[in-house]
Amino acid sequence: MSTKSFSLAELAEFLGCEYRGDATHRVTAIAPLSDASDSQITFVAQDKYLAQLAGISPGIVVLREKHAAAYSGNRILAADPYLAYARLSALFNPRSPLSKEIHPTAIVDSSAVLADGVAVGPNCVIGANVRVGQGTEIHAGTVIGEATIVGDNCRLYPRVTLYDRVTIGDRVTVHSGAVIGADGFGFAPSRTDGWVKIEQLASVRIGNNVEIGANTTIDRGALHDTVVEDGAIIDNLVHLAHGVSIGEGTAIAACVGIAGSTTVGKNCLLGGAVGISGHLHIADNTQFHGGTVVTRHVSEPGSYASAAPMQEVRAWRRNSVRYTQLDEMAYRLRKLEKEQ
Secondary structure (H helix, E strand, C coil): CCCCCCCCCHHHHCCEEEEEEECCEECECCCCCCCCCEEEEEECHHHHHHHHHHHCCCCCCEECCHHHHHHCCCCEEECCCHHHHHHHHHCCCCCCCCCCCEECEEEECCCEEEECCEEECCEEECCCCCEEECCCEEECCCCCCCEEECCCCCCCCCCCEECCCCCCCCCCEEECEEEECCCCCEEEECCCCCECCCCCCCCEEEEECEEEEECCECCCCCCCCCCCCECCCCCCCEECCCCCCCCCCCCCCCCEEECCCCCCCCCEEEEEEEEEECEEEEEECCEEECCEEEEEECCCCEECCCCCCCCCCHHHHHHHHHHHHHHHHHHHHHHHHHHH
């Protein structure tokens, strides 16, 4: 449990919001609306949850100004309670920073340059001509390849692998098991030699303020870099193939796969398990619902979806048969229309 404690007035000042109630009342944690106690802060982000306030007694509630009368206790009035919750979560995070030292079991090449305040955990390997910015944390078992650059105040969790010549910006978080800079899947067929490997000669560039989830893989480019621009957020188990470009502020949920040389624009939202074919261009501000299969360019921003929703299995079997008959049915319909 966190031992941090903040008063109503302190939290309101941190958020830049007005408050009502006892300015000295202190809380030590954030809790769900249904479970919040007198020593905890909670929030109401949607109107449908306001009714729950009648049966609970949290220490502080964050809610919209128009809902101020819905709770008579200590409250903070925020334009966006969910955003306020996100900012408050950083205050109550109990995570302890890594000790600002190089662990004796770490292997650091003599040509590597580590700035002030860099922390290197046990059994890390840092290669030749690597540069790491100040305040960056490199957790246990992480490997950083030759000539890779990592910016300031980054956090590389245990067992992250950065291949050679990768560039990571400032304030980037990479979660455990992620692999950045592995070879893209490039092979040319040969009648005599089978699959002939195409060497992946480019690299990966990650911008500032990017988060990359656990076990995500981002391949290096063949002839031009794979790029993730500033502010993009990528969930667990995502695969970005060689030469993919992800625009600024785009959010990618788990299990998405994007094939080579596709460009995804700025501020896009990709739901879980979206699959995007190669060499496509996706417009800025495009949204794909979970499970969407994208096989063509998207030039107009908007929301897109594909694949049938879940059905009772007997209905699914009947509909699957009918799906195979659509071409014949369409032909018969056109024929009937011509006969009229």
